[in-house]
Amino acid sequence: xxxxxxxxxxxxxxxxxxxxxxxxxxxxxxxxxxxxxxxxxxxxxxxxxxxxxxxxxxxxxxxxxxxxxxxxxxxxxxxxxxxxxxxxxxxxxxxxxxxxxxxxxxxxxxxxxxxxxxxxxxxxxxxxxxxxxxxxxxxxxxxxxxxxxxxxxxxxxxxxxxx
Amino acid sequence: xxxxxxxxxxxxxxxxxxxxxxxxxxxxxxxxxxxxxxxxxxxxxxxxxxxxxxxxxxxxxxxxxxxxxxxxxxxxxxxxxxxxxxxxxxxxxxxxxxxxxxxxxxxxxxxxxxxxxxxxxxxxxxxxxxxxxxxxxxxxxxxxxxxxxxxxxxxxxxxxxxxxxxxxxxxxxxxxxxxxxxxxxxxxxxxxxxxxxxxxxxxxxxxxxxxxxxxxxxxxxxxxxxxxxxxxxxxxxxxxxxxxxxxxxxxxxxxxxxxxxxxxxxxxxxxxxxxxxxxxxxxxxxxxxxxxxxxxxxxxxxxxxxxxxxxxxxxxxxxxxxxxxxxxxxxxxxxxxxxxxxxxxxxxxxxxxxxxxxxxxxxxxxxxxxxxxxxxxxxxxxxxxxxxxxxxxxxxxxxxxxxxxxxxxxxxxxxxxxxxxxxxxxxxxxxxxxxxxxxxxxxxxxxxxxxxxxxxxxxxxxxxxxxxxxxxxxxxxxxxxxxxxxxxxxxxxxxxxxxxxxxxxxxxxxxxxxxxxxxxxxxxxxxxxxxxxxxxxxxxxxxxxxxxxxxxxxxxxxxxxxxxxxxxxxxxxxxxxxxxxxxxxxxxxxxxxxxxxxxxxxxxxxxxxxxxxxxxxxxxxxxxxxxxxxxxxxxxxxxxxxxxxxxxxxxxxxxxxxxxxxxxxxxxxxxxxxxxxxxxxxxxxxxxxxxxxxxxxxx
Numbered sequence: 001x002x003x004x005x006x007x008x009x010x011x012x013x014x015x016x017x018x019x020x021x022x023x024x025x026x027x028x029x030x031x032x033x034x035x036x037x038x039x040x041x042x043x044x045x046x047x048x049x050x051x052x053x054x055x056x057x058x059x060x061x062x063x064x065x066x067x068x069x070x071x072x073x074x075x076x077x078x079x080x081x082x083x084x085x086x087x088x089x090x091x092x093x094x095x096x097x098x099x100x101x102x103x104x105x106x107x108x109x110x111x112x113x114x115x116x117x118x119x120x121x122x123x124x125x126x127x128x129x130x131x132x133x134x135x136x137x138x139x140x141x142x143x144x145x146x147x148x149x150x151x152x153x154x155x156x157x158x159x160x161x162x163x
Numbered sequence: 164x165x166x167x168x169x170x171x172x173x174x175x176x177x178x179x180x181x182x183x184x185x186x187x188x189x190x191x192x193x194x195x196x197x198x199x200x201x202x203x204x205x206x207x208x209x210x211x212x213x214x215x216x217x218x219x220x221x222x223x224x225x226x227x228x229x230x231x232x233x234x235x236x237x238x239x240x241x242x243x244x245x246x247x248x249x250x251x252x253x254x255x256x257x258x259x260x261x262x263x264x265x266x267x268x269x270x271x272x273x274x275x276x277x278x279x280x281x282x283x284x285x286x287x288x289x290x291x292x293x294x295x296x297x298x299x300x301x302x303x304x305x306x307x308x309x310x311x312x313x314x315x316x317x318x319x320x321x322x323x324x325x326x327x328x329x330x331x332x333x334x335x336x337x338x339x340x341x342x343x344x345x346x347x348x349x350x351x352x353x354x355x356x357x358x359x360x361x362x363x364x365x366x367x368x369x370x371x372x373x374x375x376x377x378x379x380x381x382x383x384x385x386x387x388x389x390x391x392x393x394x395x396x397x398x399x400x401x402x403x404x405x406x407x408x409x410x411x412x413x414x415x416x417x418x419x420x421x422x423x424x425x426x427x428x429x430x431x432x433x434x435x436x437x438x439x440x441x442x443x444x445x446x447x448x449x450x451x452x453x454x455x456x457x458x459x460x461x462x463x464x465x466x467x468x469x470x471x472x473x474x475x476x477x478x479x480x481x482x483x484x485x486x487x488x489x490x491x492x493x494x495x496x497x498x499x500x501x502x503x504x505x506x507x508x509x510x511x512x513x514x515x516x517x518x519x520x521x522x523x524x525x526x527x528x529x530x531x532x533x534x535x536x537x538x539x540x541x542x543x544x545x546x547x548x549x550x551x552x553x554x555x556x557x558x559x560x561x562x563x564x565x566x567x568x569x570x571x572x573x574x575x576x577x578x579x580x581x582x583x584x585x586x587x588x589x590x591x592x593x594x595x596x597x598x599x600x601x602x603x604x605x606x607x608x609x610x611x612x613x614x615x616x617x618x619x620x621x622x623x624x625x626x627x628x629x630x631x632x633x634x635x636x637x638x639x640x641x642x643x644x645x646x647x648x649x650x651x652x653x654x655x656x657x658x659x660x661x662x663x664x665x666x667x668x669x670x671x672x673x674x675x676x677x678x679x680x681x682x683x684x685x686x687x688x689x690x691x692x693x694x695x696x697x698x699x700x701x702x703x704x705x706x707x708x709x710x711x712x713x714x715x716x717x718x719x720x721x722x723x724x725x726x727x728x729x730x731x732x733x734x735x736x737x738x739x740x741x742x743x744x745x746x747x748x749x750x751x752x753x754x755x756x757x758x759x760x761x762x763x764x765x766x767x768x769x770x771x772x773x774x775x776x777x778x779x780x781x782x783x784x785x786x787x788x789x790x791x792x793x794x795x796x797x798x799x800x801x802x803x804x805x806x807x808x809x810x811x812x813x814x815x816x817x818x819x820x821x822x823x824x825x826x827x828x829x830x831x832x833x834x835x836x837x838x839x840x841x842x843x844x845x846x847x848x849x850x851x852x853x854x855x856x857x858x859x860x861x862x
Contacts, residue, residue: 032383033376077375096234097373098557127807134777136811
């Protein structure tokens with residue numbers, strides 16, 4: 001047995017297990033916010049962050065996680081004021097909502113890596129996460145909004161440092 | 164383990180009984196977590212004047228949502244109807260999904276179901292009346308308590324205000340007293356002029372839960388001692404299992420049982436991962452049955468053969484034979500549309516807890532009555548002993564009107580005597596869906612020497628569901644629509660906008676062909692065939708105006724228009740597309756105009772139009788289910804690809820102001836998209852595409 005760290009909490013796993021991370025998150029850690037869809041890494045719905053990078057948990061073996069921190073939607077939403085979560089609410093993105101945890105985590109990873117993405121950057125980062133309801137226009141706007149609010153937060157933090 | 168579980172089940176059922184027939188058992192609270200059981204609250208009394216409103220003495224106000232929420236926003240819009248009359252701010256409301264019960268039958272379908280864009284049309288009167296009834300009883304209760312004339316009291320923001328304008332009693336404080344009053348015989352509904360909630364763009368009440376991972380879908384239901392089942396099904400429709408290796412499947416760690424059910428062989432395990440690996444070892448052989456040789460080319464040949472013969476009349480005006488014979492100019496065309504899968508993102512699933520005298524079923528379903536009837540049939544329990552718990556639904560589009568996944572889950576539960584969650588994969592669903600059926604259509608059109616429409620003949624061949632939804636609003640003196648019902652045996656079912664999804668493509672492409680044959684502008688040609696008060700014409704003009712119809716476009720770009728009525732609403736769309744030098748097609752912009760009567764939530768309507776464009780564009784560019792050797796060839800999103808963000812056009816939605824009764828919204832945005840894009844392709848390239856999907860490269 002060994003353990004992995006999800007949203008700051010340790011969960012015991014069997015190292016012999018070749019189970020995808022998705023099922024450890026959903027079944028063993030009981031975190032149902034991460035959704036199962038295509039099962040073969042095509043749709044991005046099951047995206048979680050491993051060491052802040054988006055991975056498709058349905059094809060990511062749990063044994064590969066190692067010491068890295070796993071963040072699921074529940075982890076990101078521990079801060080309800082998270083700019084991506086707030087932007088998703090402000091742009092009224094979700095329809096059925098099933099793919100949105102994967103969309104939100106992918107967007108959060110994008111903004112961490114690229115705080116000021118162009119429309120093309122957004123399309124490139126997000127086009128691997130499918131939404132059958134067609135919420136793409138609102139997702140794009142939400143990411144732009146989140147980028148903007150991250151930027152203003154940083155400006156404020158900068159002003160405070162200089163004050 | 165089993166003993167432990169049995170104890171849990173007993174306590175579970177006891178809670179169910181305490182809640183009065185399970186009315187509140189396992190319902191999902193929007194914004195709440197995945198709690199399967201809501202413990203009864205001991206000291207609150209509840210004022211429940213009807214099936215939709217519950218007001219607790221703790222000031223909780225709950226609206227029962229009697230339709231399924233699958234992204235179309237009914238949880239919010241139905242709650243808005245109640246809140247408007249109840250005089251409660253939306254943010255004070257909680258929502259719960261209704262159990263299956265006769266009072267929640269959809270008057271437009273005759274069963275408790277969510278489909279046909281009927282939720283608002285069905286609830287428009289009933290839910291406002293439910294809110295108004297509660298409001299009137301709360302006012303009466305306050306007047307009684309204050310010993311004042313009720314006419315001087317009024318309801319406002321979840322409280323009743325005393326005639327002095329100062330004192331107020333919250334609804335919760337009045338719940339106990341109101342519950343003892345008789346319900347009024349009739350209530351007066353608000354003057355629409357005074358609406359403060361209906362008609363205002365409103366954020367979905369379920370959005371907070373859908374952005375923090377707490378929204379509970381069918382797949383998220385967890386019961387103590389629950390096992391997970393997957394089913395191996397014959398790859399050919401109607402085939403049956405001959406043999407399988409249960410022993411090999413059971414050797415997979417975690418696999419508990421292998422059982423045969425009607426549709427195939429179920430592998431039951433501690434979790435999905437074990438069950439699916441067990442299924443891989445089953446090595447089943449099948450008796451493939453009558454459809455073993457079926458393929459797409461043979462289906463097409465059969466449709467084309469039948470299309471040579473006159474069909475039965477669907478609609479006729481004038482004398483089409485004479486009209487065509489007298490026409491100065493005639494054109495003919497043959498159109499084809501393919502089978503399509505729904506491709507819902509949440510795989511089909513259902514969770515069943517079967518006891519001696521009751522059965523609880525949790526499902527992301529669109530059809531509560533059908534789920535209840537099927538469960539009762541399989542278990543032998545009376546229908547009212549079957550408790551359907553509707554969860555959030557991860558995409559519906561009509562797929563979940565069929566209860567095949569519920570039936571399978573109940574069959575497995577019967578066989579294993581444990582609670583079970585049955586789960587499909589996306590491949591299972593693409594290969595065992597109830598598909599939007601294919602059709603083939605032959606058309607003839609006739610124009611007189613001045614380019615005026617004289618005759619239209621349309622002969623449609625396909626399964627029943629591909630024959631309906633034909634809307635030809637144009638003034639054509641001689642018209643005949645014929646149909647041949649030919650069903651090759653591929654399971655078919657309703658798919659967002661049903662027959663309109665394909666017949667709009669055919670009708671609105673062929674009218675475009677006739678416009679060009681007449682040398683007319685396609686917009687002006689349509690407009691000239693529509694009466695001045697026509698609501699088709701209203702949205703056609705609105706879309707054309709907003710899109711800048713007629714303004715010049717760069718080379719290799721084209722603009723196409725289409726208008727259609729279905730499910731109570733009129734929608735026109737203008738699509739702008741461009742072709743790269745290599746012929747790669749890109750839809751840049753879609754302008755949508757909708758007349759859906761009075762709008763409840765304009766933001767919800769806009770979201771549905773955006774979504775309809777994405778859904779219909781996916782189908783128009785790439786959607787196609789093909790068969791070979793009786794098998795569906797598509798396996799996952801690699802060969803049944805969905806539209807991506809990079810391909811999403813800009814969508815502008817314009818809602819026609821209206822005081823007419825509400826129409827449907829979920830479906831009507833879909834039909835005009837394919838013809839608008841096809842007509843734009845013609846405008847840009849001179850190529851008339853008469854077969855869907857178009858593909859993404861025009862050569």
